[in-house]
Amino acid sequence: MTTMSVEGAPSADVAGQIRDAIQTGRYAPHQRLIESDISAEFGVSRAAVRTALLTLTGEGLVERMPNKGARVRSVTLDEAVEIAEVRMGLEALCARKAAEVATDDDIAKLRRLRADMVAAAESGNHLTYSELKSAVHQRVQQISRHSTAVALLERLRAQSARHQFRLALHPGRGVDSVHEHAAIIDAVVARDPEAAESAMRLHLAGVLEVLRTLD
Amino acid sequence: MTTMSVEGAPSADVAGQIRDAIQTGRYAPHQRLIESDISAEFGVSRAAVRTALLTLTGEGLVERMPNKGARVRSVTLDEAVEIAEVRMGLEALCARKAAEVATDDDIAKLRRLRADMVAAAESGNHLTYSELKSAVHQRVQQISRHSTAVALLERLRAQSARHQFRLALHPGRGVDSVHEHAAIIDAVVARDPEAAESAMRLHLAGVLEVLRTLD
């Protein structure tokens, strides 16, 4: 599943492939991204790679130094903490807005999600439980219809993907966060903006705590 | 002063020139940005323009549709409100952090800034007063040393420059916001994170209010 693009793509979205390579760790942090090498690896022209690198620079995944080339931007732990702090502010905003504007349909979906999540947690199905946790965040963002905040969150998520991963397999957390996620859903379902915001803040404060004790 | 780059710049930073053109309004919102036209206007190759447009797309100033070209991204009033909401969260974070980490030197500079601002307000010097107001925000951000939040704020500022302008010449505001800015400074000087955050929130809530009644 690594490199089986033989002829299908004329030059597909090179940016997407490089992005994957970065986020799965195939391209390590701080690794140099040499245009001609990538061009050969994916079988596309150097110009295509160049535009892809420009795009990824805009997304904050790649660093470029004039005349010295591009490299995978490495996010330090300090930066990961900063990102988490900003995330807290943005997700709190989304939670608040979600509670304000949620439709009946949105609320029905949240209720179902809550039930699924609790069920997965009780049956000890860690994988689907973990997926459902992020689904909560994603759904709340979607409900908020705050395109600016959501776009920024997506950016930040991409940048700190590596640290998110480390965080995911951190022991101890995972059990108590069921209640936190449930509380967020409950607040939005109750259309209580204040409660939704503070529930989200409380939850992410916990995440931040773990992240700070990680180095 | 439009096109007197005869030979000096090999291709200078085209992105910078286009950015200026967008922010000064010479390129209107939603205006198409045709590569060959710009290439001719600035006397650089089309490839240079292309990379510049990619860069600006990453900054959120330009929109691109595949095979259909680029255009100046127009920020609707709704989006401007969203941006202001996000700004509130980010600047509140900066204010809090600034109050936590400010050095004695930072505080001295803030005190001077406060005095200058009050003086300008009392003497009715609207121009410098307005500049000093933004200086407060800028300084608080700088003191916070929160590079992630500051970078995002810079992005957002650039995107909503046009609306900021409209807001600046809005009547009524400007007198009362002296106290708000002073309160922010006082809280940071007192190294009181809670107070700093809520003072900033209060101030930006006022700005938001005006923005919402603007359409």
Add this chain to the structure above:
DNA sequence: GTGAAAGAAATCGTCGACAGTTCCTGCGCA
């Protein structure tokens, strides 16, 4: 042996030309 300068290698930046796509225009036909 050490350091600096000259040369070579590697890599980015730029260009002009060509291919592909979208959109407009005008013609023919009902």
Add this chain to the structure above:
DNA sequence: TGCGCAGGAACTGTCGACGATTTCTTTCAC
């Protein structure tokens, strides 16, 4: 008159080659 279908204009997307810059290597003088 209205609709669909070429044909063409206007751009964007892609490519390979050339020029410029940085970095590594080698050589030479002291």
